[in-house]
Amino acid sequence: MPGAFHSLLPLKPSPKRKSKRHRTRKPKRHLAGAGDPSFHLKSSASASSRDIGCLVEPLGNLFLVSTPRANLRDAGLGALRPLPDDLLLDVLGLLPSRDLAALSVCSKAFYVVSAHDPLWRALVLDELGGGFDFAGSWRATYYISAPSGGRGGHHLIPPRALKIRGFYSDYLFQSWLCANMEMRHEWLARDNIERRRGISVEQFIAEVEEPNRPVLLEGCIDGWPALQKWSREYLLEISEGKEFAVGPVSMTLDRYFRYADNVQEERPLYLFDSKFAEKVPEMGRDYDVPVYFREDLFSALGEERPDYRWVIIGPAGSGSSFHVDPNSTSAWNAIIKGSKKWVMFPPEVVPPGVHPSADGAEVTSPVSIMEWFMNFYGACKTWEKRPIECVCRAGEVVFVPNGWWHLVINLEESIAITQNYVSRRNLLNVLDFLKKPNASELVSGTKDRVNLHDKFRGAIEAAHPGMINQLQLEAQQKVAARKKKASFWDSAADARSRGFKFSF
Ligand SMILES: O=C(O)CCC(=O)C(=O)O
Secondary structure, eight states, X not given: OOOOOOOEXXXXXXXXXXTTSOEEOSOEEEOSOOSSOOOOBOTTTTHHHHHXXXXXXXXXXXXXXXXXXXXXXXXXXXXXXXXXXXXXXXXXXXSOHHHHHHHTTTOHHHHHHTTOHHHHHHHHHHHHTTOOOOOSSHHHHHXXXXXXXXXXXXXXXXXXXXXXXXXXXXXXXXHHHHHHBOOOHHHHHOOOOOEEESOOHHHIIIIIITTTOOEEEESTTTTOHHHHHOOHHHHHXXXXXXXXXXXXXXXXXXXXXXXXXXXXXXSOOOEEEXXXXXXXXXXXXXXXXXXXXXXXXXXXXXXXXXXXXXXXXXXXXXXXXXXXXXGGOEEEEEEEESEEEEEXXXXXXXXXXXXXXXXXXXXXXXXXXXXXXXXXXXXXXXXXXXXXXXXXXXXXXXXXXXXXXXEEEESSSEEEEEEEEOOTXXXXXXXXXXXXXXXXXXXXXXXXXXXXXXXXXXHHHHHSTTHHHHHHHHHHHHHHHHHHHHHHHHHHHHHHXXXXXXXX
């Protein structure tokens, strides 16, 4: 059982830039009080500890043991002992597999830290790309897939599993816990998104898109062949031999599904591919854009448009940590199989635990989605502006308005299609965004980030002459109307202070 989580430690090298998300800065591990420390482990939870035969305990447990003892961690790390765990793992992350394997037989402490599975994950992905067969843990995968020791060709002998007790580390414990615990009921219970069924396009524009509010749309993809057809077997058949983008590597679907079936890690690899319809045209034919999102002004850029559609596949626990969608676009996300928990904050409310840089180019957030729930979800309860939340299921579509922060976690294996788009309602926002002085940092999904503004503006002027001027005029009129309304209220308030009374 966990004891108190009481320290706050930074962690880990950042993941690579993803085309659809904000660039993520070195994420932070937050080991702050988890509120109610009770949790339920997944039924498969013991697998990762069984692999190394060791149970890492939270540091607080050291103070609860009846007979005082030393932390095994401190006894066997030699000169590396003063390093905090995150830094220690950063250092070990610089080692080739041969050295990491050699370290693991130096002491019990090194046996434990060098078995930290994300270290082996980085080695597998770096050396084998997507060409691995997942063997239950990344370390086992490495030993099986690179029997000659990977780079350098040194023969690696898998270490014997040792039974080790008395190693206390909040960092390692929390990493294990986040990989192995179930989502709590209270994290899933709140569902306050507006649900709409059968609304007209005009209603959608006036009541949802104009006010830039999230909404869950029911029934608008009922006709998609994908809903009936996209079983694993069907997808495997139509995509045979094709590789999809999965984190930093590409993989065939059969390898990915084998990984997804056996994985138990804090941040499972997520299949997020923007070229799926080009690679597998049948997939592109099995869905069409819901009627509300058909105006897509980026299409004026033709081949030069930024990436705009993705197939997303992931096991339970995979997902997208807090980000705002690229290039100030809005998006829709349609679930074909499975279910996802969404948490969304309006543009002016930065989610707790999330720290965007001043220029908006980078975001620091907790190491994993589970960690966010464990350490920050509770904080929202007392916020005046609480997030919009829901669980979205197969056949439903979430509209993500531009600028909204969102976090998504798959509650079971899920398959979804998402598209980002620019309609008349956010064209001016997008143009402003593309014109920012640090556009080369901010713009994503395209090679030519610097000139995208001019190209897009030119394409819109050619395809829709007068549209930009018209929208600017309307925007000015809206501002003027708002000011007028404000000044009426101001004067009314002034009048009230002089004794004026409303009669309604
Ligand atoms: O993981 C998901 O389904 C959400 C994806 C997402 O947030 C995005 O595409 O911006």
